[in-house]
Structures are given as C-alpha cells and as structure tokens.
Amino acid sequence: MNVPDRKVAVITGASQGIGAGLVDAYRRLGHRVVATSRTISPPDDPDVLTVRGDIADPATAERLATAATERFGRIDTLINNAGLFIGKPFTEYTKEDYEAIIGVNLTGFFRITQLAVEQMLRQGGGHVVQISTSLADQASSTEPSVLASLTKGGLQSATRSLAIEYAARGIRSNAVALGIIRTPMHPGEDEALARKHPLGRMGEVGDVVEAVLYLETASFVTGVTLHVDGGRSAGH
Template sequence: MSIDTDGRKVAVITGASQGIGAGLVEGYRKHGYAVVATSRGIESSQDPDVLTVRGDIADPATAERVVAAAVERFGRVDTLVNNAGVFVAKPFTDFTLADYELTTGVNLGGFFRITQLAVERMLAQGGGGHVVQITTSLVDHADSAVTSVLASLTKGGLQSATKALAIEYAGRGIRSNAVALGIVNTPMHPAEYHPTLAAMHPLGRMGEISDVVEAVLYLERSPFVTGDVLHVDGGQSAGR
C-alpha cells in the first residue's frame, strides 16, 4: 500500500550501493526526496525514506520490481538516475562475446526498460519528471591510452538517447539530461594509481563523488535545461 508523500518527490537511482550511486542517494535525501535505490548487492536502509531493491538492472524483471516498489511505497516516480554501468577496457579485438553481453546488458539494457517504466509513470501521474544518464567523457574524446570501444558504443548510445528523449517528451514536461564523467575517485581505483589517473585530466586531479552529485543536482534544479550532456571531467573533453 502506498504512503502519502505530501507532495514530496521520489527519485529512483540505479547502481546505488556504493560509490557515485550511494552519493546520489545521500544527495537526493538531503534535498528532501524519498529514494528507491537498487543494485545487485544493496543492503536494507535504516532510513524509512530510502527503499532498497536488490537485483541485476540488466534483467528487465528488476526494472519492473523497482518501479512497482516505488509506486507501492511512495506513490510516484519523479526522477530516474541511470547510474549503473560497467567499464571493460581491452584492445578491440580482445573483447569477448561475454564482455559484449555484459556491457550492453548493463549499460543499454539497464537503461532501456527502467526508463520506459519510469517515463510511463511520470506521464500517468502528470507534472513532468526528469531522467539522467551517467556516461563517460570518452564518448567525446577518444584517448589512445584508454581502449574503450565498448564503453563508447554503449555510453555514446545513452548520450544520443538522452537527446532523443528530451525532444520527444519536452512538450509533456519530462526532461532528459546526461552527465559525462572523467575518472572519479571511487573504491574501484586503487590508491597507487591515483597520481597517474589524476594526470589524465587537465585540472590535474581525479573527480570526486561530490563533483558528480552536485552536477546531477544542478540539473535537477534547472527546469530550463534538457537534452544537455554536462561534462564533469576535469577538462578532458576540451583537450589536453
């Protein structure tokens, strides 16, 4: 049975158990949103306004459960942040079919069904909504030091879809934006590699989770911004 949110907005965040996703959950809560957080290994939350749903976002059944849970618990969906993603770096001819299926499954399949369901819900409840994709700056600036064809294939597709969604639903109040990242300081990057990774950015440092959260929340607070790809990459997309 859904609860009365008293006009409070509800954000759904994928890949939410750690790193950027966990930061986004905290950021949206600080701005008064109820949050539905999902990932494969996410634990239950002690916050009654954070509902966690375990599941592989590449499986359409997970998307169905997440959106149904959001509606049952909080009554609505106002924002979807498609944060879940995988990055596999190999020379192009070394990619395996398993690499391809994993990357397309999470990065594209994990976007497709949950975004369909979230947009359907936003349309049904009225009042518009917001969809945000987390992508990579490598889409806009290929780097010979980073072999990233599968990342560019999938995240580049998300950036194009971001613009298409923005135009398709602009007249119905649903905005769509993307945040394209450089290398962000998360637990997936061992400390001994930080100096090398920092040097790959013109600003001379890695991004922080707070940089990403502030960028997403900027877009959330900007009702006249849609179809935008906001680069949070330390200047990488400008050149080096």
C-alpha cells in the same frame, strides 16, 4: 505510508560510490529514494527503499518501478547510474564482455526508463539522468574503450531524443559524462590517472553529485550532456 506529494528519486547502481552519494544527496533534498544494485542492503531510513537485483535483467526494472509506485506513489527522477566499464583493445573483447556491458549499460537503461517515463507521464512531468563517460566524446589512444563508447555514446544520443520527444509533456532528460572519479573502483589518488585531466586531479563523488543536483533544479535545461571530467572532453 504512501504520501504521493513528496518527490521520489529512483537510483540504479546505488550501493556504493557515486550511487550511494546520490542517495544521500536526494535524501538531503527531501526526496524519498528507491535504490537498487545487486548487493544493496536494507536501509535504516524509512524514506529509502532498496531493491536488490541485476538491472541488466528487465525483471529487476519491473520490480523497481512497482516498488516505487506501490510504496511511495510516484517517480519524479530516475538516475541511470549503473554502468560497467571494461577497457580492452577492441579485438580482445569477448562475447561475454559484450553481453555484460550491453546488459548493464543499455538493457539496464532501457526498461527502467520506459517504466519511469510512463509513470512521469501520468504525473505530468519528471527528470531522467544518464551517467556517461567523457570517453564517448573524446577517445584516448591510451584507454581503448570501444564498448564504453558504443553504449554510453548511445545513451547520450538517447538522452537528446528523450528530451525532444517529451519536452512538451514536462519530462526533461540530461546526461553527465564523467572523467575518472575516486570511487571504490579507483580508491586512491593515482598520479597517472590525475594527469589524464587538464585540471590535474581525479574527480570526487561530490563533483558528480553537484552536477546531478544542478540538473535536477535547472528547469530550463534539457537534452544536454554535462561534462564533469576535469577538462578531458576539451582535449589536452
């Protein structure tokens, strides 16, 4: 049943790791959640709606936004969590690498954010969050990452532009730039990865969730990139 006064969060890349943690966190806040990824399974929770698809395909964004408004009547928060990282020396990136990263990191952000902001404007407000990487601000000679910087750095700039464009209309826009987080991509405690952070450890999914929830409730904060990276963005 559509109860449009209950808040709704849309989360991309939501089948595991950070995305799955965010789904659980927003449910604990009392939000209904619309979650998407290429492999996501139907939930047992009636207040979670899953939409399977590749966010790099604009048709997935269309289905996602339609599902959110038809099932739950609104979109209050969009978390652009889906992301692809391929670390290679710049001259070794292939055309396929480029297209894959642009597809997920930029095209995947663009259409769903347009649709979510349109709905937020109809409602009178909302919040958009981009998940980025600290490598966009603090390059590393040991981690070649030009395509991550190109795409995620672009998202951080877009975050600020959205914040200013829609500040007077009740829509906030923020980003969270991550260090290396223990997820299915990095499942164990790796001493070499831990040493890349001045705090001496890898991040946890809970660290990211705490940051996003802070931004969710920080009504006077917009246009910021919050670094959740164990101090990496400050340098070594």
